[in-house]
Amino acid sequence: MEKLINSFEFGLFFWHSLIFIGLVFLLRKFAWKPILTAVNDREEGIRSALLSAENARNEMQALQADNQRILQEARMERDAMLKEAVVMKEKLIADSKAEAQAVGQKMIEQAKAAIESEKQAAMADLKAQVSALSLDIAEKLLKEELTNKEAQEKLIEKMLADVKLS
Numbered sequence: 547m548e549k550l551i552n553s554f555e556f557g558l559f560f561w562h563s564l565i566f567i568g569l570v571f572l573l574r575k576f577a578w579k580p581i582l583t584a585v586n587d588r589e590e591g592i593r594s595a596l597l598s599a600e601n602a603r604n605e606m607q608a609l610q611a612d613n614q615r616i617l618q619e620a621r622m623e624r625d626a627m628l629k630e631a632v633v634m635k636e637k638l639i640a641d642s643k644a645e646a647q648a649v650g651q652k653m654i655e656q657a658k659a660a661i662e663s664e665k666q667a668a669m670a671d672l673k674a675q676v677s678a679l680s681l682d683i684a685e686k687l688l689k690e691e692l693t694n695k696e697a698q699e700k701l702i703e704k705m706l707a708d709v710k711l712s
Contacts, residue, residue: 690697
């Protein structure tokens with residue numbers, strides 16, 4: 547380094563400085579502005595891309611929140627529909643049971659009524675047969691007793707005695 551300081555030449559320094567200043571002016575005039583413009587444009591593009599990415603991320607978060615909200619609403623609606631379906635099923639089952647029980651009770655009542663009417667008809671038929679049989683027996687007895695004159699007189703006396711007692 548000492549060698550460089552000892553061998554300093556003013557002319558060489560002057561020409562180097564002059565070339566450097568000229569080069570700086572030329573670069574400033576022809577290259578510096580386009581380079582700065584390109585750098586500024588690139589910086590602005592990056593800034594707008596970052597802003598767009600941030601907006602897209604915010605939009606995506608809003609969409610995800612909306613999707614979550616819609617999904618939650620759909621789940622709640624599904625749950626409500628399932629509960630309603632269960633209630634309707636239970637109501638239909640209860641209604642069907644009640645209707646079946648009512649129909650069964652009605653059939654039992656009809657069967658009881660049919661049995662009662664059959665019973666009444668059988669009783670009436672039995673009474674008719676008993677009375678017909680009784681009349682046949684009475685007729686046969688009377689014919690037997692009325693053929694004998696002595697038996698007829700006893701029967702008349704007995705009937706007169708029953709009439710007086712009553």
